[in-house]
Amino acid sequence: xxxxxxxxxxxxxxxxxxxxxxxxxxxxxxxxxxxxxxxxxxxxxxxxxxxxxxxxxxxxxxxxxxxxxxxxxxxxxxxxxxxxxxxxxxxxxxxxxxxxxxxxxxxxxxx
Numbered sequence: 001x002x003x004x005x006x007x008x009x010x011x012x013x014x015x016x017x018x019x020x021x022x023x024x025x026x027x028x029x030x031x032x033x034x035x036x037x038x039x040x041x042x043x044x045x046x047x048x049x050x051x052x053x054x055x056x057x058x059x060x061x062x063x064x065x066x067x068x069x070x071x072x073x074x075x076x077x078x079x080x081x082x083x084x085x086x087x088x089x090x091x092x093x094x095x096x097x098x099x100x101x102x103x104x105x106x107x108x109x110x111x
Contacts, residue, residue, distance in 0.1 A: 006047055007047075008021075008047065008048055008049045008052050009024075009046040009047060009048055009052075009073070010048045010049065010052030010053065010054070010075075011049065011052050013049075015047060015049060019049070020050055021047050021048060021049065021050065022047075022048045022049075022050055022053035022062075023045060023046065023047050023048070024045075024046045024048070024053075024068070024070055024075060025044050025045055025046070025070075026044050026045075026046065026070040026073065027069075027070065046070065046073065046075075048075075053075065054075065055068065055075055055076055055077035055080055056074040056075055056076060057076055057077070057080040057083075057084075058077060058079070058080055060077055062075060062077060066078075068081075069081050071084070
């Protein structure tokens with residue numbers, strides 16, 4: 001796509017209108033009820049120089065077809081996203097606690 005003569009979300013420099021760019025859309029806020037206005041909102045659209053379209057964690061260059069996500073306005077590749085999610089669940093105690101002793105229903109005794 002050609003630039004829209006705005007600024008690059010990666011480096012902050014201006015993008016001339018004739019330069020090829022990469023665009024990313026951040027996830028929509030589920031709290032908003034009027035989604036039609038939000039889809040076209042400029043706050044959801046990020047424009048990058050092709051050279052700036054890279055993961056903010058590992059620096060790998062993202063190409064067409066690569067899977068990535070936007071976290072707080074930053075590009076994160078799929079591999080780093082899995083690492084972030086894994087670390088987040090480990091630190092938040094999302095893993096079930098280890099149960100000690102017998103597990104299951106108690107046995108009934110014949111009377």
